[in-house]
Amino acid sequence: MSFFQVLTIIIPSTLLTAAPLIFTSLGGVFSERSGVVNIGLEGLMWVGAFTGAVATLFLEHAGVGAASPWIAILIAAAAGGIFSLIHAVVSISFHADQTVSGVALNFLATGLTIYLVKMIYNGQGQTPYIANNIDKTTIPVLGHIPFIGPIFFQQVTYTSYIAILFAFICWYILFKTTFGLRLRAVGEHPEAADTLGISVIKLRYIGVMISGVLGGIGGAVYLVTITSNFNISTIAGQGFLALAAMIFGKWHPIGAMLGSLFFGFAQALSITSQQIPYLDRLPSVVLMIAPYVLTLIVLTGFVGKAEPPKADGVPYFKGQR
Amino acid sequence: MAYAIEMKHIRKAFPGIVANDNITLQVKEGEIHALFGENGAGKSTLMNILFGLYQPDEGEIYVHGEKVKITDPNDANRLGIGMVHQHFMLVDKFTVAENIILGKEPSHLGRLNMAKAVKIARDLSDKYGLDIDPLKKVEDISVGMQQRVEILKTLYRGSNILIFDEPTAVLTPIEIKELIQIMKRLVSEGKSIILITHKLKEIFEACDSVTVIRRGKVIDSMAIADTNPDDLANMMVGRKVNTQINNTAYEPKGKVLDIRDLTVLDSRRVKVVNHLSLSVHGGEILGIAGVDGNGQEELVEAIAGLRKASSGTIEINGQDMTNHKGRKITENGFGYIPEDRQKDGLVLDFTVGENLALQTYYRKPFASSGILHPKVFTQQAKQLIEEFDVRTPSERTLARSLSGGNQQKVIVAREVSRSPQLLVAAQPTRGLDIGAIEFIHGKLLEEKQMGKAVLLVSFELDEVLHLSDRIAVINEGRIIDIVNPKETNENELGLLMAGHKKEAHQA
Numbered sequence: 001m002s003f004f005q006v007l008t009i010i011i012p013s014t015l016l017t018a019a020p021l022i023f024t025s026l027g028g029v030f031s032e033r034s035g036v037v038n039i040g041l042e043g044l045m046w047v048g049a050f051t052g053a054v055a056t057l058f059l060e061h062a063g064v065g066a067a068s069p070w071i072a073i074l075i076a077a078a079a080g081g082i083f084s085l086i087h088a089v090v091s092i093s094f095h096a097d098q099t100v101s102g103v104a105l106n107f108l109a110t111g112l113t114i115y116l117v118k119m120i121y122n123g124q125g126q127t128p129y130i131a132n133n134i135d136k137t138t139i140p141v142l143g144h145i146p147f148i149g150p151i152f153f154q155q156v157t158y159t160s161y162i163a164i165l166f167a168f169i170c171w172y173i174l175f176k177t178t179f180g181l182r183l184r185a186v187g188e189h190p191e192a193a194d195t196l197g198i199s200v201i202k203l204r205y206i207g208v209m210i211s212g213v214l215g216g217i218g219g220a221v222y223l224v225t226i227t228s229n230f231n232i233s234t235i236a237g238q239g240f241l242a243l244a245a246m247i248f249g250k251w252h253p254i255g256a257m258l259g260s261l262f263f264g265f266a267q268a269l270s271i272t273s274q275q276i277p278y279l280d281r282l283p284s285v286v287l288m289i290a291p292y293v294l295t296l297i298v299l300t301g302f303v304g305k306a307e308p309p310k311a312d313g314v315p316y317f318k319g320q321r
Numbered sequence: 322m323a324y325a326i327e328m329k330h331i332r333k334a335f336p337g338i339v340a341n342d343n344i345t346l347q348v349k350e351g352e353i354h355a356l357f358g359e360n361g362a363g364k365s366t367l368m369n370i371l372f373g374l375y376q377p378d379e380g381e382i383y384v385h386g387e388k389v390k391i392t393d394p395n396d397a398n399r400l401g402i403g404m405v406h407q408h409f410m411l412v413d414k415f416t417v418a419e420n421i422i423l424g425k426e427p428s429h430l431g432r433l434n435m436a437k438a439v440k441i442a443r444d445l446s447d448k449y450g451l452d453i454d455p456l457k458k459v460e461d462i463s464v465g466m467q468q469r470v471e472i473l474k475t476l477y478r479g480s481n482i483l484i485f486d487e488p489t490a491v492l493t494p495i496e497i498k499e500l501i502q503i504m505k506r507l508v509s510e511g512k513s514i515i516l517i518t519h520k521l522k523e524i525f526e527a528c529d530s531v532t533v534i535r536r537g538k539v540i541d542s543m544a545i546a547d548t549n550p551d552d553l554a555n556m557m558v559g560r561k562v563n564t565q566i567n568n569t570a571y572e573p574k575g576k577v578l579d580i581r582d583l584t585v586l587d588s589r590r591v592k593v594v595n596h597l598s599l600s601v602h603g604g605e606i607l608g609i610a611g612v613d614g615n616g617q618e619e620l621v622e623a624i625a626g627l628r629k630a631s632s633g634t635i636e637i638n639g640q641d642m643t644n645h646k647g648r649k650i651t652e653n654g655f656g657y658i659p660e661d662r663q664k665d666g667l668v669l670d671f672t673v674g675e676n677l678a679l680q681t682y683y684r685k686p687f688a689s690s691g692i693l694h695p696k697v698f699t700q701q702a703k704q705l706i707e708e709f710d711v712r713t714p715s716e717r718t719l720a721r722s723l724s725g726g727n728q729q730k731v732i733v734a735r736e737v738s739r740s741p742q743l744l745v746a747a748q749p750t751r752g753l754d755i756g757a758i759e760f761i762h763g764k765l766l767e768e769k770q771m772g773k774a775v776l777l778v779s780f781e782l783d784e785v786l787h788l789s790d791r792i793a794v795i796n797e798g799r800i801i802d803i804v805n806p807k808e809t810n811e812n813e814l815g816l817l818m819a820g821h822k823k824e825a826h827q828a
Contacts, residue, residue, distance in 0.1 A: 196425070
């Protein structure tokens with residue numbers, strides 16, 4: 001097997017597994033840049049995946065057809081946004097410890113989604129499989145470019161490219177708009193923002209809710225492109241990988257995207273190893289733990305000093321200076 | 322006479338304390354008005370009310386003769402009131418221009434117009450003669466420039482009444498002079514200024530009139546021409562204070578601290594202390610004068626064992642203490658009043674009693690076999706609180722809740738009571754009010770008279786000049802000269818501090 005062929009296997013697979021991580025880690029960037037640590041990304045992905053499954057099944061049943069998963073992603077975005085409000089209210093309005101609140105969000109999401117699955121599907125522990133996935137496809141025109149086409153634009157899903165586009169949109173919003181400037185100011189020095197008449201509370205709510213929306217999208221994309229049904233092991237740590245990707249990317253949208261692609265690559269290795277020369281001789285357990293081992297290595301050694309926004313994780317009390 | 326600001330009968334109470342009690346403040350158009358009082362007298366509360374951060378319980382505010390209600394900083398901005406905060410309200414990672422326009426950004430459909438922001442910053446800095454670099458990040462510029470950015474922020478918002486909250490606390494003497502010139506220039510442009518301060522010198526150099534407050538009440542208000550420093554100091558403290566430091570006779574004894582050829586690197590591996598040699602004798606106060614960032618901090622940390630010396634030796638009481646552990650150095654007769662009292666001097670969430678025992682807790686009678694004896698802690702604490710006049714409700718009070726002056730007294734009590742042969746005091750009076758400064762100065766002199774060696778590092782030239790028996794001037798990590806305080810003056814010191822050795826001697 002030629003190196004070219006290896007690339008045509010591993011890169012589309014990387015793009016596929018990276019897409020949900022990109023969306024979710026971008027969400028993390030917004031929340032933490034506004035000063036709210038969001039360890040609840042995992043829970044938001046659970047809610048997104050659950051909503052994505054249920055909504056797709058419902059829409060299919062209603063006869064919507066191939067558009068079902070796309071509409072389901074939008075519904076999951078809304079669900080994630082609403083679910084993240086819990087984190088916002090608890091940690092912003094009530095000044096609770098943000099890590100604890102995020103952990104609570106994760107527990108709540110796990111319990112709630114599985115409970116609802118059992119309620120809706122007569123006590124079963126998982127949803128039925130959706131019929132309309134977002135399938136791998138060849139992108140028109142680009143897919144037919146020699147060399148580049150087969151590597152980057154064949155056997156891919158549109159969601160991967162939408163995710164990458166989102167990263168650039170997020171970068172633009174954060175660094176080129178007044179909203180972005182204010183959001184970052186609130187995450188770095190909320191007192192300063194407050195004295196300039198910027199509402200710290202409002203911007204932090206927006207930051208957390210954007211993370212909810214993007215986390216919801218991330219979860220739903222994972223479901224409709226990769227697993228096709230929702231059960232207790234669907235998300236299994238993807239949200240934490242997204243969190244790691246965000247830190248790896250130093251709280252920068254493009255960095256978070258690259259971090260997600262890296263972890264996507266690590267996951268793709270374990271998925272595709274059986275098709276790749278030499279790798280197929282390794283015990284599969286080695287490749288399965290690879291993403292997590294790489295996470296540890298990367299976070300301890302390679303990132304250098306990852307410096308979070310200064311006021312990240314610090315509740316803001318108006319008038320306490 | 323028109324008033325820019327009139328605050329009438331303001332009252333503001335917090336749980337357990339009345340911070341402002343029937344305060345009336347009248348600031349004329351185009352004057353610099355000092356709001357003078359000790360820490361905790363209620364100055365900041367009053368200004369936070371004017372700036373909309375607090376709501377008064379009672380009282381009225383008039384701006385340019387019109388009655389107003391100020392419920393948040395936006396209201397204050399609209400009325401042309403701007404505040405230059407003591408702890409700068411700047412986002413370190415943003416550029417100067419971004420900080421200036423934040424909250425009132427030049428933009429089109431939500432898109433930031435950074436080119437215009439930079440131009441705005443440049444134009445403002447030209448107009449008011451405030452030298453800044455709009456494209457530099459705030460974390461990379463000097464404290465003086467950061468303050469100019471704070472001033473520009475208020476000017477950009479069209480403020481014509483500027484509140485300066487203890488603006489000189491963080492500045493070097495040269496920067497203070499510049500700031501006073503800036504304030505005078507702003508007033509000549511038609512602005513009115515309220516200067517919150519507890520430093521007499523600034524009031525007489527900069528202000529037109531002064532309102533003195535003590536314990537939440539106005540004591541008096543007058544034109545500067547009608548008063549003098551002694552009267553003002555007495556009014557502020559409520560008793561007679563001694564603003565003049567009288568150094569005592571100089572009878573040096575043997576070397577206690579002997580530093581030879583010391584080199585220290587900072588965290589970026591730059592040589593900040595550069596082959597420095599210096600000795601301090603028993604019975605003397607050696608003052609180190611220098612512009613901030615010339616190696617003072619690292620020198621002191623190396624002596625205290627908090628930073629590694631890369632070469633050279635430090636001897637204390639004849640024993641080599643170079644790169645030894647802090648405890649060993651401490652036990653060898655070393656006392657240390659660190660520059661940042663809240664970060665390095667105290668554990669803020671420990672009680673006063675625990676803080677007083679931080680250097681001795683592991684020894685008998687404070688502990689035996691690893692078990693602490695709280696009764697001994699309490700006993701010692703009560704005695705030291707009494708002896709050092711620490712104003713605290715009890716020894717069980719958290720250090721965090723004490724005023725700056727009393728926090729410093731806790732540190733001084735802890736260090737001095739162990740009667741170390743060498744006492745290193747870094748910026749011991751920074752941010753303290755007159756009463757506390759008087760106390761700290763007295764203690765340093767007492768130590769000297771008892772034959773101890775005192776190394777004093779301070780940016781307050783007055784302090785160095787009046788307390789020291791010898792002054793070592795530090796520049797770029799070297800002692801460039803040692804002068805006799807009786808034979809020098811601020812100008813000569815200023816030139817030496819800037820590294821001009823020859824010119825200084827000719828001057």
